[in-house]
Amino acid sequence: MLKNYLKIAFRNIARQKGYAFINVLGLALGIGCCLLIMLWVMDELSYDRFHENAGQIYRIEQDQFYSERTFHVNVTPYPMAQGCKDEIPEIKYATPLPSPGTLLCRYGEKAFFEQNVLAVQPDFLAMFSFAMIRGERDNALQQPHSLLITREIARKYFGEEDPLGKVLTVNNQYEFTVEGVLENVPSNSTIQFDMLLPYGFLKDLEFGSLESWGSNSIVSLVQLHENTDVAAVNAKITELRFRRVEAVYQDDPEGLERFQKRRKTAFMLMPLTDIHLHSYFGYTQSMGRILYVYVFSIIALFILLIACINFMNLSTARSVKRAKEVGLRKVVGAARRQLVLQFFGESVLLALLGMALAFLLVALVLPEFGALAGKDFSIKDLYQLRFLIGMLSVTLLTGIVAGSYPALFLSSVRPVQVLKGTLTSGRKGSAFRKVLVVLQFTLSIMLIIGTIVIFYQVNFMQSKALGYDKAHLLYIPLRGDTAEKFDLLKQELLNEPRVLQVTGSGHTPSHIGSNTSGFDWPGKDPDYSILISVNAVGFDYVETMKIDMLEGRSFSPEFPSDTANAYMVNEEMVRVMGMESALNQRLSYGDDDGTIIGVMKNYHFQPVDRKIEPLALYVNPKRLNYMVIRLQAGDIPAAIEAVESTWQRVIPAYPFDYHFVDQDIDEMYRGWKDMGALLNYFTILAILIASLGLFGLASFTAEQRTREIGVRKVLGASVGQLVLLISREFAKWVVLANLIAWPIAYYVMNNWLQGFDYRISLSWWIFVASGILALVIALLTVSYQSIRAALANPVDALKYE
Template structure:
């Protein structure tokens, strides 16, 4: 019986090649698109899920309650991990970890820039980064030790075995001993690093950690088995006040977040975790579902539209004894054969397109063909898709009355026509929503890229201040300034697009003692304003002509608003216990992501920086020559460090890398949604033209023009697109408005965006319909009328 069903199904598909091809192609693209999105989503969901202690791992975050706002971040105190483990018995292990940065390491003739950080001695017992050489106990115990990756061991020593016990030069300052080699960090880890140094070395190098009002590193803990994290969170809530006094106008709390959730849920809003990359995972999960649904709708529409062609077949089968269940199985079999064929084609499409998709998403995606679960899931999706796509046509076709069919009196009720039109409206509603989302996302990213940051990021070069450049900065600046094409040079801690350090130790006469205000702060060098091309609202930049500038400050407009000075130049300001005067007020400029508003900023002059970034303003068009000269100068002054640099505009662009990837994906999926919808529309238009061929022929004989016939055939479909547009507008407006609220600075959603999306959908639909309408209108009417 099953063999008979499949044989009839195959013959039906072959007999109607054009419609079968449309359905198979639409379903194949829908399945391929959904499969690639599913691989991307799974990779996102699997991030950090490989750790054996996953259910016991948590990250500590800090929440700060100020008088006028609440903030939160992952930055914590430097001694927090050690103290938590010592004081809270429910905590089995704990480690601090500083942000991964680039360092220079040397062994023999090999000098390389590597990514690394500092971590506590519990790190390798908490996280599942397997050691190839060395032991967990000794890997990060000593301040002179270093644990390196397999890749790093092979680059510097040949293999992991030869690396153990060997010295390696760190930042040309000290020799470290390799005590462990760990396996290369998997791509499923949100933290990527080549080496780790011990936390005792971090504490030794950073004396500020003993002040519990300072924060910088992250803190991770591992709870003992069966411990309730809520109870631990309650115990550590006011933990910092065991080591520091409470301050008026500020309350600090500690909280816990499961480590496995950190990658997807990392955005804080008003002090609470509120989204992150999980938003994009949800969006694209819905996109995958809707694109597949659009493809299923094509099959439903074409099957029900062509129901009149199969009415006699159903009538005859019923007359000779076929029951409705057997007819339902027959039509579902046709749907399954079609869907399985589309599934095979989709798999080949994914194999071809996956390398491109992986490059687009900056991931290492692959089809898990060796995993039985993959095949089970794929077959399940194909079966469900076939069942959904074939269910309504099967129920609809099998319900025909055989007497009315064979008498030729079969007429379809209004409901079936409305259902089919509703499906077309639904398709184009989703397509228009995707187009609007694509346009808004593209415009927002374009707005960000061209936003006036308050400084000129074009032709601005960053060079890390490291090695001999720390002591020889003045010489470097003098010699570099002589190079043709260099306009000015300065330096600062961190970089202009990543100024994350904050202080609450700023005070001034008349400040409310109950008010605690966080200020962004950074030390800078001479010529900072000129090099950055900042605009001074009042006063001047730091200058060697004024010996008192070492106790002077620059502030921005937002800081001035907090201070309340009417005439700020020369007014006193305290940074902790250091009293100084304000010498300049800068117009506000963006020094972080535009997800955040501009914070009050205080800058001081530091003539003895131990680390930071050298800023070089280059004359337009002279960059290649300047880089050649700088590299030569760098080699002569800083022999043991490779010459590296970065452009300001590149660093700024990297802040929005995730959004750029999502925008590109949105463009691709919007195109696919429209393409699949148009495939269905093309099929419906073809069937409509075919079913009205005699009417068209009579109209032509009576003098109707091609234009009139095209309009007649297109009008109904254009109306459906118009209805879809009306439905999509309010949904799209709400959705994009909510997304834009994530940005402190964003575009306004203007009416023309919706009009453009509607017009695009309409033009695409009309072009698709016209291909069939024009063909029908140009056909010879004599041939159609002779067939009567």
């Protein structure tokens, strides 16, 4: 019996090749898109869950309460981790995760800059499940200059040699002995590193604030004992910080009062497994990467719905053509149960063929998709049991629902109705198909609108005026003792004709990350607190960056006092100070009084999606971590070669390393650009799937109205009138879909745009253009079948049926 069902099913599929192709391809594309997106979503949800103790590990975070807004940070004072372990019994292990910066590492003739380095406490290895493949885990990182490296780093420096006991020279002065080799860190780990050093090495590097409870600089992680009350630990951490600060100011009650007014803080723990998806930093509580997960999960659902709707629509439409077959089968003795099984079997078989084709398509495009999404996917990821069960369930459900109309309705008709020609498909079936088509295009139009809005928002951020000239501007990190030769290097570079200007900065030009609430000025309310960004710079900073001045002057070596007590501020700082003009006003930090010598126009020193914050610049040669250079336009490669030659002549001990500011800025928005690119592809596929369904449905509609078209043509109707007759009905469906999609898309995209301090407006043309595009696509899809039906010989049409 089963063999007979399959034979009949394959025979029917072969008899209607075009319909079967459209149905299988549409469903395959929909399932394929869903597979790709769900692979990405499952990878995002898997971050940090491979650690054995993941459920007990937390990152210490804090809310800082200022007069105008609350500022959220995920960094702490340096002593926080150890202090928590020592004084809070609920905490089992703790480790800070500071980076000692980029280190120059040498082994023999091999020398590389290593950026992905962490300085940790021994507890780190007890907390996390990073696999050690060489060495003794229990005794690692106990010695001052011990070192753990990953498998990749071991191969990079030592090749096939045994790395244990080998010595790496760091920054040309420290010797570290390799104690162990760890497996390469998984890509789905929030904590990424190539090397682990003892935390005590920071003292060798003379890191400031190692004992300070007033600054916030590093990530701190703790592991709690099982069944610990997290809220109680939050309160204890907050109280611990208060006690430690109180002890610092025990002889200065006024200083303690000022500190508490400026820095009202509440600490809290964030679960390790939430960090990747829910982290945020700053004034705006953004959703983090979980937003991407929601967006692409909805897109996957939309595309799968569109594909399933197609499948059901075409299946129910074509089933009407099989009414005579059902009547004849009943006449020759077929039971209803047999007919039900036959129709369900055919529908499920087509759905399974679609799923098989989907897996084949996904296997073909998986490498390209992984590269675009920044993931390292492999074919084996497709064969996860829960993944296969989920896709198979969706496929079977689609096949069963699509087969339900012919299986339940046609199998119940009386043979006499069919054989006399009195059976009609009924208005309910036609109305149901119309509803499904409207829903399809509603979802497609929403995707089109979302794609356009994201494209223009990202383009707006990238093209927005920064307030300085990013072109031909590069910076060189000053590592180790290279800063000691800053003045000599600057002078030598200025002798190069292709170098226009040179200055220094504590931070990269596109991202100043330091801030403080410690500034005072005349007339400031003692209870008023606000965070102010600060940056140490060199002379000629404003001129090199090409920042416009509003009043006053920039820092100059002609004024020796500029290195001691001078500040430059931006417009936003003047607004915060509540002054018409801040020029020559006093600006104090702690016990150090300074004077504002110049006011700059606001410029973007952080990502463009953030509001410009108040900024104060000061000169301090000892805090310059970067050399910033403006090159002459023209032959940039020759200019870089000249800079490199000068660097190697002045600082031969360190390899030359440089970065362009405009490339940094582009990198800031890579995530949004990648998201936009993926959305483009999936939107195009959604439209293609909907169009395939519409093409098949238009073919069915034209076939159903063959006799009507023949009669109208005999009575004098033109080809254009006949095309309009068929196309008009589909056009109405698309127009209705627009009316449904527009308000929903407006609400969703307007909420999304609220997360940006600088954003585009939702113009009416975006919605109209999306609607027109959907309408044109629909009409072009339908027109082929309409024109074909209109051009048919009316004699053949009148013979129909």
